[in-house]
Amino acid sequence: MNVDLTLNTDLARKILIRFIRTEIHRAGFLRAVVNLSGGLDSAVVCFLAAEALGPENVLALRLPYQTSSPDSLEHAQMVIEQTGVRARTISITEMAEPLIALEPEMSPVRKGNILARLRMIVAYDQSEAFGGLVVGTGNKTEILLGYTTLYGDSACALNPLGDLYKTQVRQLARAIGVPDVIIAKPPSADLWVGQTDEGELGFTYQEVDQVLYLLVDQRYRPEECVQAGFSESFVRAVLERVRRNQFKRILPPVAKLSNRTVGYDFLYLRDWGT
């Protein structure tokens, strides 16, 4: 079974541009900050934010670490030039090294988390200076799989791509003019040399997006996914990964003691009063 995730990119673009503009304006801001990694997701967000707010109101940050691929910087630069957004490059090597040096045996995952969280610190600091909101770049695939650093790359004020699977983000990227070289390269968090998303996850976005779409969007039971032609071990592994990462998708639970508790029965949208 080939699950079709094709979407009308004009429609997606129309909604997402209005979303970025409306939600930033009603929060009392005119500007946005985007961590531009050189990858697909942040490139798409940068294009959308530039269209929504005007390029002069978008600050793209390039935050390289010493092991970052030179391609990342170069691809980010292409996006900056094509969209005309403002840009700043700040090396995080000097911030990361003293912490990493404390523990020579530190695992790549720990280092990766440190880099992702340092980038969050810089983005939020720059957003205060620039007077803008941090626009996130997480897609539906990585949110569901929890393939993200909590309080790192997942931290943001609003998330325009969070309901689009990675393969759909790729379609949108093509439609809005993201450079081909960015669309074609293997997705990578670029937290260590040679890291790729699909290598680390153990499956391709093409495969996992189809299973996630059936499980989540179409409410298939796991056995129905197997009947649709996906291997049982794969389906179970994906489902387990989604379940195990629920903590990354919600605010930390508050222990309820009173009659009215934040998170349970104190219920307001963020747009309250605006």
Next chain:
Amino acid sequence: MKLTLALAQISTRLGDVRANLEKHLVLANEARQSGADLILFPELSLTGYVLQDLAATVAVSSKFDTQLFDPLREVSRYLDLVVGFVEEDRRRRFYIASAYLSKGEVVFVHRKVYLPTYGLFDEGRFFASGNSIRAFETRFGRVGMLICEDFWHISPPYLLWLDGAELFLFSSASPGRGISTDSRLASSTWVTEVNRAYARLFTTFVAHANRVGFEDGLNFWGGSTVFDPDGGLLIQAPDFDENLALCELDLNQIRRTRARLPLLRDEKPELLLQELGRILHER
């Protein structure tokens, strides 16, 4: 008789009744100056949609003796209005409601009967449901009002039809969802097609005002429409953007359509009642 209807496809401020009222007055005046006889606002147009715990804060007493309704009553001396709000009854129950105002009076109030409480919706948690569906007289003939989920069920429009409504005034705050290869969201297509079907099946005018804008991540898709009794599309406001859409309805069309297609004449409500009785008994 001709009726110039204005569809006020607006965005609202969540929980800020004063700001929303101001917008109502501006648009009502604009519509009036453009020759409108009646202006239809979306669901919860005075309050915003995802109210949650704001429901009690923004509620208006069933007596409509508040400062909020005074300026609306005043404007209704010049053109009729349908506005969306939260109504609080004497027993302190909160309803999603639509009021029809005309000649300085609140003529009729419909309380939303079907409160979606599934998927992204949670209305049943915060609101009581209305318990009547009735048509009422206006200076443009007999009218029926429904709110969003009310017309996702077939029985409320059917009841209004039997109760003599010749103009259906539907209001929504419909969150857009269901993206695919289509040029519109699945929710937009569904509502538009169903409204057209009601116009055809009931040989009535069906006007629908839907809001636009966002509340957190929810988009409201607009696309407000008016269909004539043959199912012809008289006007369609754009998707996603604010719009004041004016449309002239030739109310004599109802008579012409029904002379050709006497579906209401031939309807058998007694049979319906008999079979419903049996079905309910057997169930």
